[in-house]
Amino acid sequence: MAKTVIAVFSNEQVAKEAIEDLRRAGFDREISILARDQGREGGDREGGLNMGAGADAGGISDGMTTGGVLGGLAGLAAGAGALVIPGIGPLIAAGPIAGLLSGAATGGVAGGLIDWGIPETESREYENDIRQGKMLVSVRCDEQRADQANKILKDHGADQVRIH
Secondary structure, three states: OEEEEEEEEOOHHHHHHHHHHHHHOOOOOOEEEEEEOOOOOOOOOOOOOOOOOOEOOOOOEOOOOOOOOOOOOHHHOOOOEEEEEOOOEEEEEEOHHHHHHHOOHHHHHHHHHHHOOOOHHHHHHHHHHHHOOOEEEEEEEEHHHHHHHHHHHHHOOOOEEEEO
8 A cells, every 4th residue: 555755844955865865765756845936926037947847767857947945856856847826826846746736736735635645634734834835745655665765754854754
């Protein structure tokens, strides 16, 4: 049965280090990143998200840059893109969560996470964390690997880590 490990980070550099360690441990396409793009005020601009970027064979997006909260994080997960969620604003989503949220934009972040099997109360907490400028890093994997991902994320000092 698939598990989802979700960590909330207040510090971009700490999140980036955690993601790099997850990748070294063999996680790649399982990693998702979600955060407000505080550098996008509507429309592309210099330093904004390059929407033409694609994923290479290793699943890591090339050419991704953002002037917002994610800095170098967008390039650490596959399929990074931007979307706008009512009540939150512009987001950067990368990895499996990007596709999930693009189809659930009207339900917001919480609606997408609920669709992913995250309890409603916790989904709303995560949405609030994103609204406050925190970053969500998740790993969707089998039960055995979930414990490993949980340990890596906790070892990097995430504000909170939960397995769902």
